Amino acid sequence: MPILDIDGDRAVLDEHYADKQPDWSFDETYSGQSPADRTESSQPE
Numbered sequence: 001m002p003i004l005d006i007d008g009d010r011a012v013l014d015e016h017y018a019d020k021q022p023d024w025s026f027d028e029t030y031s032g033q034s035p036a037d038r039t040e041s042s043q044p045e
Helices: 015-019
Strands: 003-007 010-013
Touching: none
Parallel strands: none
Antiparallel strands: 003 010
16 A cells, blocks of 8 residues: 555555556446547547
8 A cells, every 4th residue: 555644753654546447547346448448538549
């Protein structure tokens, strides 16, 4: 998990990061697409 902050001698972790899907979204279910495939700019013209 990524570190958000250091508080004294303790690291504050980003517990929300554990909710992240493999496609980098925070949706409840995995879309099955890579992050590049989810963007409109990756679509051929």
